[in-house]
Amino acid sequence: MTKxxxxxxxxxxxxxxxxxxxxxxTDPSAPEVRxxxxxxxxxxxxxxxxxxxxxxxxxxxxxxxxxxxxxILWNALLKGEIDIYPExxxxxxxxxxxGLDIETEEALDRALADRGLRASRxxxxxxxxxxxxxxxxxxxxxxxxxxxxxRHPGLKFGFSNEFMDRGDGWPSLRQRYxxxxxxxxxxxxxxxxxxxxxxxxxxxxxxxxxAEIAYYGLKVLTDDLRxxxxxxxxxxxxxxxxxxxxxxxxxxxxxxxxxxxxxMAAMNGEVKLKGMAxxxxxxxxxxxxxxxxxxxxxxxxxxRLWRHTVEHLTLVAIxxxxxxxxxxxxxxxxxxxxxxxxxxxxxxxxxQTIPSLALLVFMIPLLGIGGPPAIVALFLYSLLPxxxxxxxxxxxxxxxxxxxxxxxxxxxxxxxxxxxxxMASRAILSGVKTSAVINIGTATLGALxxxxxxxxxxxxxxxxxxVNLILEGAVPAAxxxxxxxxxxxxxxxxxxxxxxxxxxDN
Amino acid sequence: xxxxxxxxxxxxxTRALAPLSLDIQSRRTTVLIGPSGCGKSTLIGLMNGxxxxxxxSVLFDSTAVTAANSALIRRRMGYVIQDGGLFPHLDAGANVxxxxxxIGWPKAKVEARLEExxxxxxxxKDALARYPVQLxxxxxxxxxxxxxxxxxxxxxxxxxxxxxxxxxxxxxLQTDLKAVFEALNKTVVLVTHDIGxxxxxxxxxxxxxxxxxxxxxxxxxxxxSPADPFVTRFINAQRAPFDALRGGAx
Numbered sequence: 064m065t066k067x068x069x070x071x072x073x074x075x076x077x078x079x080x081x082x083x084x085x086x087x088x089t090d091p092s093a094p095e096v097r098x099x100x101x102x103x104x105x106x107x108x109x110x111x112x113x114x115x116x117x118x119x120x121x122x123x124x125x126x127x128x129x130x131x132x133x134x135i136l137w138n139a140l141l142k143g144e145i146d147i148y149p150e151x152x153x154x155x156x157x158x159x160x161x162g163l164d165i166e167t168e169e170a171l172d173r174a175l176a177d178r179g180l181r182a183s184r185x186x187x188x189x190x191x192x193x194x195x196x197x198x199x200x201x202x203x204x205x206x207x208x209x210x211x212x213x214r215h216p217g218l219k220f221g222f223s224n225e226f227m228d229r230g231d232g233w234p235s236l237r238q239r240y241x242x243x244x245x246x247x248x249x250x251x252x253x254x255x256x257x258x259x260x261x262x263x264x265x266x267x268x269x270x271x272x273x274a275e276i277a278y279y280g281l282k283v284l285t286d287d288l289r290x291x292x293x294x295x296x297x298x299x300x301x302x303x304x305x306x307x308x309x310x311x312x313x314x315x316x317x318x319x320x321x322x323x324x325x326x327m328a329a330m331n332g333e334v335k336l337k338g339m340a341x342x343x344x345x346x347x348x349x350x351x352x353x354x355x356x357x358x359x360x361x362x363x364x365x366x367r368l369w370r371h372t373v374e375h376l377t378l379v380a381i382x383x384x385x386x387x388x389x390x391x392x393x394x395x396x397x398x399x400x401x402x403x404x405x406x407x408x409x410x411x412x413x414x415q416t417i418p419s420l421a422l423l424v425f426m427i428p429l430l431g432i433g434g435p436p437a438i439v440a441l442f443l444y445s446l447l448p449x450x451x452x453x454x455x456x457x458x459x460x461x462x463x464x465x466x467x468x469x470x471x472x473x474x475x476x477x478x479x480x481x482x483x484x485x486m487a488s489r490a491i492l493s494g495v496k497t498s499a500v501i502n503i504g505t506a507t508l509g510a511l512x513x514x515x516x517x518x519x520x521x522x523x524x525x526x527x528x529x530v531n532l533i534l535e536g537a538v539p540a541a542x543x544x545x546x547x548x549x550x551x552x553x554x555x556x557x558x559x560x561x562x563x564x565x566x567x568d569n
Numbered sequence: 570x571x572x573x574x575x576x577x578x579x580x581x582x583t584r585a586l587a588p589l590s591l592d593i594q595s596r597r598t599t600v601l602i603g604p605s606g607c608g609k610s611t612l613i614g615l616m617n618g619x620x621x622x623x624x625x626s627v628l629f630d631s632t633a634v635t636a637a638n639s640a641l642i643r644r645r646m647g648y649v650i651q652d653g654g655l656f657p658h659l660d661a662g663a664n665v666x667x668x669x670x671x672i673g674w675p676k677a678k679v680e681a682r683l684e685e686x687x688x689x690x691x692x693x694k695d696a697l698a699r700y701p702v703q704l705x706x707x708x709x710x711x712x713x714x715x716x717x718x719x720x721x722x723x724x725x726x727x728x729x730x731x732x733x734x735x736x737x738x739x740x741x742l743q744t745d746l747k748a749v750f751e752a753l754n755k756t757v758v759l760v761t762h763d764i765g766x767x768x769x770x771x772x773x774x775x776x777x778x779x780x781x782x783x784x785x786x787x788x789x790x791x792x793x794s795p796a797d798p799f800v801t802r803f804i805n806a807q808r809a810p811f812d813a814l815r816g817g818a819x
Contacts, residue, residue: 467654470617471668471716472643481667485658560658562700 221264274332386445394453452494456487576625647717
C-alpha cells in the first residue's frame with residue numbers, strides 16, 4: 064500500500080551508474096614509467112617522444128597527456144605521481160625556483176637534486192617567450208621591437224593565462240619596458256591566435272617554436288631589453304628513475320641536443336596545422352633522428368569514445384553516489400537542528416563558490432593527479448544542491464502533518480522514514496538531478512588533472528583549434544546530461560509516492 | 570483515566586495556561602471550549618505530550634506522561650485535528666493503518682480492522698484507495714477519525730475536528746461522530762469554540778478564558794448557574810438562526 068523509504072533506491076540508482084575504475088590513471092598495477100605533459104602541443108609531442116623511447120627500452124610506460132599547467136606537473140613529479148615531464152629551464156628559474164635566484168646550471172642541478180629530481184641536458188631548442196602581432200599592423204605603427212609598444216597605449220593585449228602571472232610574464236615585462244597598455248586580458252594560448260586573426264587582440268605572447276608564427280607570417284617583436292630568459296627544453300625526471308628503470312632513463316638522455324629549433328617548430332606544425340596525431344609525429348622524428356623503429360598505434364574513434372565515456376561515467380557515478388549518501392543525512396540534520404543547519408548550509412555554500420580549476424589544483428598535493436582528486440572535487444560540488452533540497456523539502460512539511468506523525472506515536476526515526484522523507488522525496492530528487500547535471504558538466508574539467516573523460520577531447524580540440532575534437536567531447540557530455548535528466552524523470556515515477564504526484568482533479 | 574495536576578505553560582513571554590488542574594472522566598465526552606487563545610488547544614496538547622508543561626504533571630492511567638514514554642502513551646490515544654492532518658503521500662487506507670503496520674500487526678488483522686472502521690465511520694470502502702487530495706473535507710475527517718481509532722485507543726482527543734467544514738457537512742458529521750462516541754463508549758476530549766456543538770456532544774463542558782478554567786459542568790449548569798458573567802456572555806454571543814426573525818426580542 065505504501066512505498067518503502069526512499070533513501071535506498073536513490074542511492075541504488077546512482078550506484079547502477081558506477082562503473083569499475085578504468086585501467087590507467089588509477090590502476091594499482093601501475094607501469095614503471097609515467098610521463099606527463101602540459102596542455103600545449105609541444106609538451107604533448109615531447110611526452111609522446113619520451114613514451115616511444117621508454118617503451119622502446121622495454122619499459123612499461125604511460126603518457127598522462129595535457130595535465131593543465133606547470134604547477135600541476137611539478138607537484139605531480141615531486142609527489143611521484145609522474146616520473147618524467149618536459150620542462151623549460153626558463154620556467155624552472157623564473158617560475159618554479161623564482162625565489163632562489165638561480166644563475167648557473169650547477170645551481171639549477173643542485174636545486175633539483177635537493178628535491179630528488181634531475182634534468183637532462185638541453186634537448187637542443189630554446190622555446191623562449193616572445194611577443195607577436197600581425198605584420199600589417201606592425202608596419203603601419205612602425206613597431207619593430209617590444210620597446211616600440213610604449214608609444215601605442217591603445218593596443219589590445221591578449222596573453223596566455225600562465226603568462227599573465229608568472230615571474231617573467233606580463234607584470235615584470237610591463238615594468239621592464241614601462242608598457243602603458245590598460246586593455247590586457249588572459250586567455251588560452253591556442254585561442255589567442257584566433258583572437259589575433261579576428262582582430263579582437265593586437266598583441267599576443269608567443270612561444271618561439273609555435274608553428275603558427277610561420278604559418279600566419281606573424282611579426283615577432285625583438286626583445287631589445289633582453290627581458291625573457293632562455294627557455295631550453297629539458298626532460299625533468301625523478302632521480303630514482305635511473306635505479307627503477309635504468310634502460311628507460313638512458314634512452315631518454317639520447318635526445319640531449321638532438322631536437323633543433325626548426326625540427327621542433329616543424330613537429331608542432333605537423334600536429335597543429337596538418338592535423339597529424341602527436342604519436343605519429345613523435346614516431347617519425349625518432350625514426351629520422353635516432354633510427355628507431357617504433358610503432359605508433361592510433362586509437363580509433365569508437366575506442367576513444369568508449370574510453371572517455373567509461374572515464375566520465377566513473378567520475379560522475381562515484382562522486383555523485385558519495386554526495387547523495389552524505390548530503391541527505393546532512394540535509395536532515397540541517398532541517399532538525401536550526402543552528403547546526405545554518406553552519407552546514409554555510410559550509411557547503413562556500414565550497415560551491417571555490418572556482419573549479421582552483422579546487423582541482425588544491426587537490427593535487429593531497430591526492431595526486433588522475434581520478435581521485437577529480438572525484439573528490441566533483442563530490443564537493445555535488446553537495447550543495449542535495450543538502451539544500453533535502454533541507455527545504457523537510458522544512459516545508461506543514462506543521463499539522465508533523466504534529467500528526469508525532470501524535471500517532473511514531474519515534475523520530477520512524478517519522479523521518481515513513482512520513483518526512485517520502486514527503487520530501489520530490490524536492491530531494493530534484494536536488495540530486497541538479498547535482499548530476501552540474502557534475503556531468505564539471506567533470507569535463509577533470510581532464511586538466513589527468514582524470515580523462517569527455518574533457519580530454521575538448522582540451523585537445525581547443526589546443527589544436529579542432530572543432531570536431533571539441534564536439535567529440537562536448538556532444539557526448541551534453542547527451543549524457545540529457546539522458547541522466549531523463550532517467551531522473553523516470554525515477555520520479557518510481558520514487559515519488561503517487562499521492563504527491565496527483566492534483567485535486569484526477 | 571487522565572488527570573492534569575497543577576499544569577502551567579508559557580510560550581516565551583506569553584502565558585498560555587495558568588496553573589490549573591482537570592480530571593477527565595472515563596467513558597464521558599468532555600468538551601473544552603472558550604474564545605480563541607483561551608488555552609484549550611494547549612491543554613489538549615499537554616494531554617498527549619505534544620506540549621510539555623512548564624510545571625505540574627499529566628497522569629494517564631496513573632502514569633506520568635514524560636518525554637521518554639510519550640511516544641508509547643500516544644499509541645493508546647487517538648488524535649484528530651482540524652483538516653485531518655492526513656499524509657498526502659499515503660492513500661486513505663494507508664493513512665489509517667500506518668501505525669498498525671509499523672508496529673507489526675498481521676495483514677489480516679489490519680485489513681479486518683480497516684473494514685470495521687470504515688463501517689463505523691460510514692466511509693465508502695472503494696474510497697480507501699484514494700489519496701487525501703482526492704477526498705472531500707468531510708471524507709478527510711472520517712479518515713482522520715479512523716486513523717485515530719485504528720489501535721483501539723483508550724481515549725480519543727479531537728482538536729476542533731469539524732472547524733473547517735461547511736455547515737451541512739458539519740451537521741452530518743456531528744451526528745455520525747456522536748453515534749461513533751456512543752457506540753464505542755470511550756473517553757473523549759473534544760475542543761471546539763462553538764457552544765452549540767459543545768452542548769450536542771458534551772457530558773461535561775470545560776469553559777476556559779485566558780488560560781484558566783472559568784466553569785466546569787453540563788450545558789444546563791452553565792446556563793442556569795453561571796459561575797461568572799462571562800459564562801452567560803459567552804453562551805449568548807453565538808447567534809441562533811432565528812434571532813434575526815424575532816426582530817431583536819432580546
